[in-house]
């Protein structure tokens with residue numbers, strides 16, 4: 201079994217700009233923590249206790265330019281730092297722009313942009329009927345039960361809530377009570393912070409209360425522990441979690457270098473316990489904002505049997521402006537994946553609407569024109585070739601045009617009689633033109649009557 205798990209991450213050795221993770225990890229641990237024994241290194245409690253949380257501790261491992269010291273200290277007064285030795289060991293100490301480093305080490309950019317952005321960019325507080333619950337969608341809620349994480353991501357949307365210390369039981373009970381008295385809630389996302397930072401006993405007491413609610417069908421846990429502290433996913437934790445099925449876990453890998461043998465083993469343990477894993481990556485400038493990096497990430501996730509689920513546009517949270525990319529970058533990445541690799545490798549790219557509008561999927565325009573009345577669509581494929589598709593309604597029109605009544609919701613046609621699909625945000629790049637159409641529906645030709653069977 202370990203062989204198959206290790207082989208899950210070998211793919212990166214063939215990617216020129218990504219060093220083999222197992223070798224990088226080995227070098228990293230020797231470089232940063234030569235004194236750590238195997239027993240210590242593989243003990244999640246040791247990892248947690250030895251997190252890097254101050255600039256002095258950080259400086260023992262990574263150089264800090266003198267000119268930036270004050271800026272970084274100020275940034276830390278806004279939002280804490282936490283880096284497990286394991287996650288630190290993934291950082292290339294010789295590269296100040298290392299994509300793993302950028303995610304967790306406060307940099308001068310964060311200081312320059314510290315006044316830009318919002319405290320609560322998704323309006324979670326606005327949709328909060330009781331503290332800790334966000335009820336934005338009709339049948340599911342977010343339940344924030346923890347305010348600390350194994351690592352603190354510099355772009356975190358919820359950085360406003362982070363402080364050490366457990367959420368009081370009375371608050372958690374009030375969240376459970378809200379779900380219990382709200383019958384339309386059939387799905388809860390238990391998040392934080394990181395719920396897997398709790399002891400097994402504490403987490404189990406919460407899961408048991410949730411599972412006792414008859415109308416609650418699905419429990420999902422959002423966690424970055426498999427990425428930042430994979431040692432935490434041990435047999436005892438997994439045995440406890442699998443008592444609360446159907447239970448899903450959303451993980452959060454952003455870069456292929458995070459797909460180490462340790463992370464693969466942690467995911468494998470969860471999957472073998474029947475817990476499906478979905479990845480929620482965040483699109484981050486200087487970390488993963490290229491087709492090659494996201495493709496490599498998604499291929500690696502698939503090898504670990506983790507589904508690439510969402511690619512999030514980075515939220516405009518305070519202090520994270522330097523991570524944000526234009527939406528065009530996300531569209532370009534999806535364009536570079538769709539059709540160029542298996543559909544299972546293509547996450548849904550979403551923009552979480554500011555102020556609480558929820559996730560809005562965004563993708564390249566493949567439906568160039570749609571005339572609902574005529575039953576005709578003009579589509580573009582992944583190679584940029586244009587195709588005409590005729591709907592069943594088109595055939596009915598040919599047989600008996602008089603039977604056709606315009607649908608109430610029909611779009612107003614343009615002067616050429618072809619209406620743009622109301623939901624297709626054309627970028628003007630792909631104007632359909634008859635000589636560009638390389639494929640058409642073949643089962644009926646315009647103007648020709650379909651053959652009918654002769655009466656006997």
Ligand code: SF4
Nearest residue numbers: 349352353356393424
């Ligand atoms: S692990 Fe998640 S909740 Fe914790 S700091 Fe990172 S993004 Fe925020």
